[in-house]
Amino acid sequence: MNVKLALALVLALQVSVCLCEVPEPDKELVEKYEAMKSVFYKRLMNAYSKVQAAVGPMTESLGQGQGQAAKDYIEELQGNPKFLSAVKIGSGLAQEAAPLVDKARMAGLGLYGHYVRPHVGTYLDEAITSIKVYLDKVLPAED
Numbered sequence: 001m002n003v004k005l006a007l008a009l010v011l012a013l014q015v016s017v018c019l020c021e022v023p024e025p026d027k028e029l030v031e032k033y034e035a036m037k038s039v040f041y042k043r044l045m046n047a048y049s050k051v052q053a054a055v056g057p058m059t060e061s062l063g064q065g066q067g068q069a070a071k072d073y074i075e076e077l078q079g080n081p082k083f084l085s086a087v088k089i090g091s092g093l094a095q096e097a098a099p100l101v102d103k104a105r106m107a108g109l110g111l112y113g114h115y116v117r118p119h120v121g122t123y124l125d126e127a128i129t130s131i132k133v134y135l136d137k138v139l140p141a142e143d
Contacts, residue, residue: 025109029117033109036128042141 077083 022107023110023114025106025113029109029113030106039141043135043139046141047139
């Protein structure tokens with residue numbers, strides 16, 4: 001019953017979204033967004049590698065019993081058919097949702113570029129530029 005109701009709600013929302021016209025984002029705005037997104041991911045990967053390098057020796061020095069028990073549990077979990085099917089379903093949903101997420105992102109950028117950017121674009125650009133200086137010191141994108 002709840003699944004039918006949820007499906008009806010999703011279809012109704014999809015129809016209502018299709019009825020409105022969403023402006024296309026500027027090419028310059030999309031390029032700027034993609035550049036910021038790639039730098040953000042580089043910062044995250046750099047931070048992850050630093051944390052992994054700092055925590056790696058600490059995890060190896062933990063008791064062998066705890067570490068071995070965790071490894072055994074992970075290996076057992078990777079062989080579990082229920083877990084494997086859940087991973088397959090999750091990865092399938094992610095692949096199916098990727099075009100929808102991209103479409104929603106472009107719609108959001110189009111709405112931002114058309115309605116919000118003329119009013120707050122310069123202030124936001126200045127704020128991002130000033131924050132980048134501190135981020136480069138604390139969380140650099142490159143080593």
